[in-house]
Amino acid sequence: MRDLDYLIVGTGFSGAVLAERLSSIKKKVLVIEKRSHLGGNSYDYYDEHGILVHKYGPHYFRTNDKNIFNYLSKFTKWRHYEYRVRTSVDGNLYPFPINRDTLNQFFNTNLKTEDEAKEFLKTKIVSIKNPGNAEEQILATLGKELYEKFYKNYTKKQWNIAPTKLESSVTARIPVRYNTDDRYFNEEIQAMPLNGYFKLFENLLENIEIWFNTPFNKVKNDLEYKNLIYTGPIDEFFDYKFGKLPYRSLKFVHENYDKEFYQNWVQINYPNDYDYTRIVEIKHATGQNCSNTTIVKEYPSDQGKPFYPIPTKYNLALYKNYEQEALKLKNSYFIGRLATYRYLNMDEVVKNALDLFQMLQKKK
Numbered sequence: 001m002r003d004l005d006y007l008i009v010g011t012g013f014s015g016a017v018l019a020e021r022l023s024s025i026k027k028k029v030l031v032i033e034k035r036s037h038l039g040g041n042s043y044d045y046y047d048e049h050g051i052l053v054h055k056y057g058p059h060y061f062r063t064n065d066k067n068i069f070n071y072l073s074k075f076t077k078w079r080h081y082e083y084r085v086r087t088s089v090d091g092n093l094y095p096f097p098i099n100r101d102t103l104n105q106f107f108n109t110n111l112k113t114e115d116e117a118k119e120f121l122k123t124k125i126v127s128i129k130n131p132g133n134a135e136e137q138i139l140a141t142l143g144k145e146l147y148e149k150f151y152k153n154y155t156k157k158q159w160n161i162a163p164t165k166l167e168s169s170v171t172a173r174i175p176v177r178y179n180t181d182d183r184y185f186n187e188e189i190q191a192m193p194l195n196g197y198f199k200l201f202e203n204l205l206e207n208i209e210i211w212f213n214t215p216f217n218k219v220k221n222d223l224e225y226k227n228l229i230y231t232g233p234i235d236e237f238f239d240y241k242f243g244k245l246p247y248r249s250l251k252f253v254h255e256n257y258d259k260e261f262y263q264n265w266v267q268i269n270y271p272n273d274y275d276y277t278r279i280v281e282i283k284h285a286t287g288q289n290c291s292n293t294t295i296v297k298e299y300p301s302d303q304g305k306p307f308y309p310i311p312t313k314y315n316l317a318l319y320k321n322y323e324q325e326a327l328k329l330k331n332s333y334f335i336g337r338l339a340t341y342r343y344l345n346m347d348e349v350v351k352n353a354l355d356l357f358q359m360l361q362k363k364k
């Protein structure tokens with residue numbers, strides 16, 4: 001059916017950006033989406049209490065890449081907002097990622113400069129030459145006490161595997177600061193789409209044909225297309241022929257309160273208490289002005305939607321088998337977090353999509 005230049009599977013940032021770019025050069029594009037809404041995991045909506053919430057976990061946009069920010073700014077205005085997070089340990093709230101104030105509060109010290117903080121941590125860290133897993137990476141950067149209280153149980157709860165079995169890249173993503181900067185992220189640009197992600201996606205995909213509730217498998221034999229852009233799970237595409245790629249999922253429990261704010265921070269982490277890992281009150285970041293609030297408790301789980309690829313050596317090798325199969329296919333492009341089995345932030349996904357577009361534009 002129909003002579004499409006591109007069939008695009010998925011309306012997350014990967015699929016939406018490519019659909020927008022390819023349509024802009026007059027390619028015939030059809031987007032299919034198995035869910036009933038746009039936006040992939042970045043989707044947000046107003047809940048029954050009128051609060052703008054993020055359906056698949058909090059999405060804090062940030063980037064150092066002005067090109068990406070400028071590109072997205074064609075589809076949204078922004079609310080600049082620096083995310084600040086606290087971690088609850090033994091009933092006290094500490095700045096997280098760990099910075100000099102965290103050290104002073106936790107160790108009851110009075111470190112005044114970055115050099116003092118560095119020297120102090122040197123007395124705490126465990127000497128490990130080439131940290132080979134998440135536990136070693138933290139021990140070599142922060143030492144045993146901070147590892148035990150801030151990381152060990154959080155990592156276990158989040159991944160349900162021992163930190164020694166996780167690649168060091170998982171925890172190496174979290175910065176350690178010797179100054180008193182208490183922002184959650186280092187990126188220069190930190191902002192929320194002013195009217196939410198859903199509106200941003202509506203603008204991106206304006207005038208583009210989308211079929212909702214349409215899994216690829218249902219229509220793949222009925223559609224004719226010259227090129228395929230696939231942003232779904234790569235193992236599903238190949239009928240799991242090498243086995244299933246494992247993911248960690250989350251269950252979200254929403255609670256609404258009849259007060260302006262529930263907590264003072266957009267996010268509080270609970271490494272050691274409760275079955276949930278964090279409580280997010282996204283209203284701090286969206287800036288919504290209303291008298292009630294919704295919070296979300298996040299419970300990590302093996303069951304549910306595929307959220308976090310689990311980067312163990314075994315799983316990454318399994319993914320490589322699929323990648324090799326994908327490379328053999330002509331005019332088929334696998335992009336995004338599910339098709340490349342990688343945890344990618346939104347700005348990275350947008351960059352990859354824009355790069356792929358550049359490449360496709362040059363193609364005859």
Ligand SMILES: Cc1cc2nc3c(=O)[nH]c(=O)nc-3n(C[C@H](O)[C@H](O)[C@H](O)COP(=O)(O)OP(=O)(O)OC[C@H]3O[C@@H](n4cnc5c(N)ncnc54)[C@H](O)[C@@H]3O)c2cc1C
Binds near residue numbers: 056308345347
């Ligand atoms: C809990 C959580 C929190 C996050 N927080 C942040 C954050 O704070 N900041 C940040 O930058 N990034 C964050 N991310 C990452 C962000 O979600 C991703 O970068 C982004 O969603 C990736 O876009 P994508 O298009 O590749 O994939 P997705 O957003 O997952 O979109 C894929 C789309 O394809 C559809 N699809 C899949 N398979 C099929 C099929 N077979 N047929 C039809 N449609 C299909 C899906 O329904 C989905 O709509 C977070 C991720 C998670 C899981």
